[in-house]
């Protein structure tokens with residue numbers, strides 16, 4: 001396969017030079033998947049400092065869902081920058097923060113009256129959801145799931161159910177956090193097994209009356225793109241109702257039309273008590289939120305929640321524009337179309353490489369994955385092949401991401417409005433790379 005031809009002027013520096021400078025200047029803990037330094041991006045394409053073009057199947061980890069530099073979002077942010085960039089929402093707020101809260105409250109699934117708060121990152125939204133749940137219940141315990149990912153700050157990291165690289169070296173972890181197995185049929189854990197473990201936890205470790213919250217992703221993101229079965233989310237809802245536990249649904253990766261619904265929990269018809277959102281909410285501008293039932297959201301005292309940059313004017317402007325774009329351009333339907341195109345192509349690929357592609361997950365719109373194994377065996381993860389495939393894809397002009405507790409899942413998170421032509425071009429590169437490696 002030949003390398004993609006440069007189509008912009010070379011900027012006078014190379015990826016290799018920048019990577020060497022980066023390694024000298026930035027601590028290794030903040031790693032990067034590819035030594036590719038981006039100069040500009042548009043729609044579903046990226047160009048690096050050497051003028052090489054990449055088709056973007058990652059969107060900065062499920063963020064730029066409307067494509068890079070969407071004109072409507074860029075215009076809204078530019079207009080905001082020209083008016084003011086910061087006053088602090090906790091000092092002198094602005095109309096866009098109220099409008100965005102109203103919009104989120106309206107969009108959040110379920111009939112209950114909702115309220116929102118804004119923060120800056122997904123991890124912060126998770127931290128705040130637990131603070132709110134504890135303030136509301138007066139309880140201490142929080143239950144999360146193996147393989148779950150909720151962020152890198154102390155409490156969010158404690159809730160994360162994957163040790164390497166997120167938790168090793170960073171203990172001790174906050175107290176009163178518990179983990180239960182997440183149901184993954186492909187790896188032999190049924191919904192029943194998972195619910196049984198929760199009941200064991202209640203018998204052995206913490207009484208349900210001491211549990212403030214259960215936090216769950218409707219599709220595990222970093223953990224490997226494993227969807228929570230509908231009956232599992234519904235069972236968690238019932239369990240929380242029975243014991244007065246706050247159900248937190250972490251929609252940080254799944255939200256804002258990514259899975260073919262505005263929020264993924266809509267597939268299960270489950271109303272969260274609290275929902276955490278970020279990423280696709282503002283197409284690349286840092287803003288995150290907790291949206292939830294008003295009586296729960298109002299538990300903390302005034303001033304107990306927030307942050308200097310919480311709900312920045314730029315994030316609010318981008319968020320409002322993004323929601324308009326999702327609605328005007330029917331991005332939820334577009335996500336379903338993306339899922340169908342990938343599903344057809346990936347199934348053909350699996351038939352061609354049955355020993356290497358163990359499992360496909362394409363039932364949630366544009367949040368798709370293929371799990372790579374050896375000898376067609378679910379319990380023989382092919383982490384080396386996954387790593388090699390990612391490297392080769394970048395060499396050949398395709399920006400790709402991996403995930404998974406075993407490091408053997410390729411995840412696909414293109415923009416929801418990516419053209420069929422670019423999808424197929426990217427999938428052709430993927431196929432050729434895999435062919436070369438196996």
Ligand SMILES: Cc1ncc(COP(=O)(O)O)c(C=O)c1O
Nearest residue numbers: 121122123149150151221252253
């Ligand atoms: C489900 C989920 N929760 C929380 C986070 C943390 O978000 P952030 O990286 O913005 O702190 C992520 C990020 O990948 C995520 O996927």
